[in-house]
Amino acid sequence: MSDEGRLDPLTGQHTTGHDWDGIEELHTPLPRWWVLTLVLSVAVALVYAWLYPSLPTTFAASAGALGWTSRQQLADEIEAARLSQADWRGEISKRSVSEIERAEDIRVFAITGGRSLFNQNCAGCHGVGGGGQQGQFPSLVDDDWLWGGSVDTIYQTISHGIRNEHDESRQSEMPAFGDGGLSPEDVEAVATYVLTLSDSGLEESRKALPGAPIYETNCSPCHGAAGEGSRDFGAPRLADKIWLYGSTKDAIKRQVTQPRMGMMPAWSRRLGDESVKMLAVYVHSLGGGE
Amino acid sequence: MVAETHGPGNPMPTRRQAMGGVPASAHGTFRSIKTATTTLLLGLYFIAPWLRFARGPDAPDQAILVDIPGRRFYLFGLEYWPADLPLLLGVMIFAAASLFCVTSLFGRVWCGFTCPQTVWTDLFFEIDRRIDRLLGRKSGAATYLKPIIYSLVAFATAFTFTGLFFDITRLAPAAVAGVAPPAAYAAMAVLSFTTYVFAAHVREGICLHMCPWPRFQAAFLDTESLVVTYHRWRGEPRDRARVPLRLDLASVDLREHYGASPGQPDRLRGDCVDCSRCVNVCPTKIDIRDGLQMGCIGCGLCIDACNTVMKRIGRPEGLVRLGPEASADMPHLGPPPRRYLRGRPLYFGAVALAAGSSVAYGLATRSTLEVSIEPQRQPPFVTLADGSIRNDYNFRVAHLGKARGELVFAIPGQKEAMVRIAGANGAHDGISWGNHRSISGKILVTFPRALAPRGRVPVTILMTEREANKPLATIQSYIWGPEERP
Numbered sequence: 001m002s003d004e005g006r007l008d009p010l011t012g013q014h015t016t017g018h019d020w021d022g023i024e025e026l027h028t029p030l031p032r033w034w035v036l037t038l039v040l041s042v043a044v045a046l047v048y049a050w051l052y053p054s055l056p057t058t059f060a061a062s063a064g065a066l067g068w069t070s071r072q073q074l075a076d077e078i079e080a081a082r083l084s085q086a087d088w089r090g091e092i093s094k095r096s097v098s099e100i101e102r103a104e105d106i107r108v109f110a111i112t113g114g115r116s117l118f119n120q121n122c123a124g125c126h127g128v129g130g131g132g133q134q135g136q137f138p139s140l141v142d143d144d145w146l147w148g149g150s151v152d153t154i155y156q157t158i159s160h161g162i163r164n165e166h167d168e169s170r171q172s173e174m175p176a177f178g179d180g181g182l183s184p185e186d187v188e189a190v191a192t193y194v195l196t197l198s199d200s201g202l203e204e205s206r207k208a209l210p211g212a213p214i215y216e217t218n219c220s221p222c223h224g225a226a227g228e229g230s231r232d233f234g235a236p237r238l239a240d241k242i243w244l245y246g247s248t249k250d251a252i253k254r255q256v257t258q259p260r261m262g263m264m265p266a267w268s269r270r271l272g273d274e275s276v277k278m279l280a281v282y283v284h285s286l287g288g289g290e
Numbered sequence: 291m292v293a294e295t296h297g298p299g300n301p302m303p304t305r306r307q308a309m310g311g312v313p314a315s316a317h318g319t320f321r322s323i324k325t326a327t328t329t330l331l332l333g334l335y336f337i338a339p340w341l342r343f344a345r346g347p348d349a350p351d352q353a354i355l356v357d358i359p360g361r362r363f364y365l366f367g368l369e370y371w372p373a374d375l376p377l378l379l380g381v382m383i384f385a386a387a388s389l390f391c392v393t394s395l396f397g398r399v400w401c402g403f404t405c406p407q408t409v410w411t412d413l414f415f416e417i418d419r420r421i422d423r424l425l426g427r428k429s430g431a432a433t434y435l436k437p438i439i440y441s442l443v444a445f446a447t448a449f450t451f452t453g454l455f456f457d458i459t460r461l462a463p464a465a466v467a468g469v470a471p472p473a474a475y476a477a478m479a480v481l482s483f484t485t486y487v488f489a490a491h492v493r494e495g496i497c498l499h500m501c502p503w504p505r506f507q508a509a510f511l512d513t514e515s516l517v518v519t520y521h522r523w524r525g526e527p528r529d530r531a532r533v534p535l536r537l538d539l540a541s542v543d544l545r546e547h548y549g550a551s552p553g554q555p556d557r558l559r560g561d562c563v564d565c566s567r568c569v570n571v572c573p574t575k576i577d578i579r580d581g582l583q584m585g586c587i588g589c590g591l592c593i594d595a596c597n598t599v600m601k602r603i604g605r606p607e608g609l610v611r612l613g614p615e616a617s618a619d620m621p622h623l624g625p626p627p628r629r630y631l632r633g634r635p636l637y638f639g640a641v642a643l644a645a646g647s648s649v650a651y652g653l654a655t656r657s658t659l660e661v662s663i664e665p666q667r668q669p670p671f672v673t674l675a676d677g678s679i680r681n682d683y684n685f686r687v688a689h690l691g692k693a694r695g696e697l698v699f700a701i702p703g704q705k706e707a708m709v710r711i712a713g714a715n716g717a718h719d720g721i722s723w724g725n726h727r728s729i730s731g732k733i734l735v736t737f738p739r740a741l742a743p744r745g746r747v748p749v750t751i752l753m754t755e756r757e758a759n760k761p762l763a764t765i766q767s768y769i770w771g772p773e774e775r776p
Binding site for chain 1: 666669673674675682734
């Protein structure tokens with residue numbers, strides 16, 4: 001084997017100089033562009049590895065010269081999105097919720113943002129469309145409101161929450177009448193009476209029921225003489241067709257003896273005032289707003 | 291279609307080679323037509339985006355605008371929505387069939403006069419010729435000035451095109467301030483680059499090497515199509531003007547003139563004096579005397595050039611002319627045929643007519659309203675305090691054209707249903723367009739409990755304009771109620 005290549009007259013190409021029993025190999029190098037592309041790719045890869053996190057260590061990856069992280073990029077994008085909405089949010093923070101409803105463009109912005117906030121924070125309990133969940137969480141699309149359905153009261157409810165540790169939270173508690181307050185017979189009687197409240201045809205005859213005086217003494221201070229409820233205490237109206245915890249006599253007896261009461265976090269601390277305003281305007285637009 | 295004969299001796303070095311590939315200017319009918327179409331088309335292109343058209347407060351005032359974020363295409367008083375895309379298909383079929391029809395009648399007039407590549411190349415050739423005339427062909431100043439002017443024209447082209455997608459009156463300030471959409475910068479950069487490369491450097495190379503159209507245009511030609519034809523029967527053999535003319539071409543007078551010289555001349559010539567003018571003026575550098583070929587874009591500049599020469603040497607014009615291809619060898623086919631009602635033109639004309647009239651019909655009868663009404667499914671229905679059942683629907687209505695009156699919704703055949711529209715302050719009977727071209731909101735449909743539908747029931751919602759009491763749209767949807775009666 002000689003190390004010197006020679007010019008092969010037949011092909012016009014040089015040989016590599018390798019010679020095996022008279023069989024020679026033509027020198028056909030990789031195309032220059034191909035080699036350059038490879039070198040360039042390696043160079044780009046090295047620069048990339050230096051700039052960005054890429055080299056694995058035991059628990060994390062090397063930081064990279066640019067200090068880039070996907071978490072920081074997300075934070076930057078969120079910040080940029082916030083900044084791009086700064087004008088609108090400024091308009092919202094300057095106005096009360098009822099003023100927002102009167103300014104058409106701002107109302108549209110609030111409803112759009114409110115929908116997204118609602119789906120993130122509220123839909124878990126109240127449902128995506130605000131339909132609530134029977135036996136658990138009240139519907140927000142009907143015309144029955146425990147604490148008031150005007151946009152201002154909705155704003156206050158979302159802002160401070162219900163029965164939580166927040167200072168301005170809405171507070172009230174229904175006593176458990178089963179613990180010595182009322183005998184089982186009384187509970188039975190008052191449940192029968194309560195069921196007649198929502199039927200306006202029985203207005204006269206229900207007064208003769210044995211539950212009437214018991215209701216008058218124990219329930220009417222909060223739920224009203226005719227079962228109209230009280231929004232000051234979040235006491236539901238009993239004279240309507242909406243029964244969050246069930247409309248059977250058993251369900252009512254259970255509620256009288258061991259009452260269940262909903263609670264809701266104070267969202268202003270978690271979301272900020274502007275977001276709560278947008279939520280209030282959105283909830284008010286759901287169809288049951290007063 | 292290969293040259294049979296060439297002039298004796300070496301061909302003269304063409305002026306074209308000396309000019310670095312820029313064709314010499316021609317003068318005559320075809321040059322005038324080409325100048326007129328080039329000026330007209332460039333003028334239309336550069337003026338079009340600057341035209342204004344008042345559309346009211348909700349819409350842009352640019353007469354021709356493709357609004358990509360808004361998904362609208364505005365063309366003066368007309369406005370197109372994505373739903374109108376089938377119209378675009380019709381327009382494209384119409385354009386293609388018209389092109390085929392015109393090609394089968396008159397040859398490649400599209401290539402020769404109106405193709406953007408031709409128009410811009412013609413402009414750049416003219417820039418070259420003017421600068422050469424002004425500063426001298428080999429001057430250093432010209433070599434610097436040309437790229438500057440090329441770049442300016444290329445950028446103006448890209449800027450104008452981008453201005454069809456972004457209000458052109460705001461494009462320059464927005465681009466300078468860095469707030470124009472990234473796509474606008476990309477479009478301007480890419481189009482500047484391609485215009486510069488295609489019009490300043492590649493030029494006729496596009497027609498010769500890149501464009502698919504020359505490859506299949508032969509399929510649209512028939513024996514009577516008008517193409518640029520060199521009349522070989524008249525022109526050959528080529529020789530200098532001093533050589534006597536072929537006797538069959540010459541008039542009686544000339545024969546007497548030649549006859550005066552003693553003996554028969556040892557060689558005779560046809561009308562072509564091999565002056566190369568036809569090659570020098572050709573934008574694609576072809577020799578038309580080789581016959582019809584792919585490189586010929588049918589612009590007719592060689593006809594102008596040849597006619598000028600024929601006039602000068604006192605021979606009849608029309609050695610190169612528009613005619614059927616067969617006339618090259620057959621003198622009796624001399625005058626171009628006037629038979630327009632032939633198979634191919636009729637066929638393509640019929641396709642164009644069908645596509646065009648479909649588009650016109652579609653445009654005349656298309657809906658100017660976009661209505662969508664979606665039932666709210668979470669929850670499917672709401673029980674109200676008095677026991678009645680309410681269904682909610684999200685609606686969105688957009689209209690095209692002039693402002694409209696107040697909208698009301700109703701459910702025909704369901705008298706007990708109360709239909710209201712939720713608004714900023716309570717529910718209303720109707721909703722007003724105001725200044726807006728599109729409105730959305732919520733429709734609330736309430737039934738008394740006893741009359742509520744059971745389960746899911748199909749329903750038709752009717753949208754009406756209140757003042758005119760004119761039904762605008764009917765939408766099929768569903769209404770839900772509790773399964774069992776109270």
